[in-house]
Amino acid sequence: MKTLWSDNAVESLRLYKKEKLCSLTAIESLFSPAVKIAGGNNSVMAYPWRAVWARRSETDRRPRCPQFLISVPKRRLRRAVDRVRMRRVMREAYRLNRHLLPEDAAIDIAFIYVAPDLTPYKASVKAVTKILGQISSAE
Numbered sequence: 068m069k070t071l072w073s074d075n076a077v078e079s080l081r082l083y084k085k086e087k088l089c090s091l092t093a094i095e096s097l098f099s100p101a102v103k104i105a106g107g108n109n110s111v112m113a114y115p116w117r118a119v120w121a122r123r124s125e126t127d128r129r130p131r132c133p134q135f136l137i138s139v140p141k142r143r144l145r146r147a148v149d150r151v152r153m154r155r156v157m158r159e160a161y162r163l164n165r166h167l168l169p170e171d172a173a174i175d176i177a178f179i180y181v182a183p184d185l186t187p188y189k190a191s192v193k194a195v196t197k198i199l200g201q202i203s204s205a206e
Contacts, residue, residue: 113194115182123173
């Protein structure tokens, strides 16, 4: 089974660079108030994560796969090791559950941590599954 994410015949669970949302203009447009007013992006809440997502335009030249970013605010977790841990947990949960999204969906997703302290891995996986399910049903 060939997928968009891998070049091999066997499906790869690896995260590729093209799946990470790095474009500054794309990130700004994802959080832009003008886009929110026009109804261009949506928000999904599943404790301890909140996701903001938007469809990309057809003229966008970036790869036609879902791209994501993870934000763990210093305001929520003061210690850097805790912020890094939650980013790793989120990245792993997304990597294992990204199959819930359509392969050719041109969407940008920003995951934002909202809990005031560390949460277990199972809670993050459950939240990611719920978020990705809601995004795919809205897509």
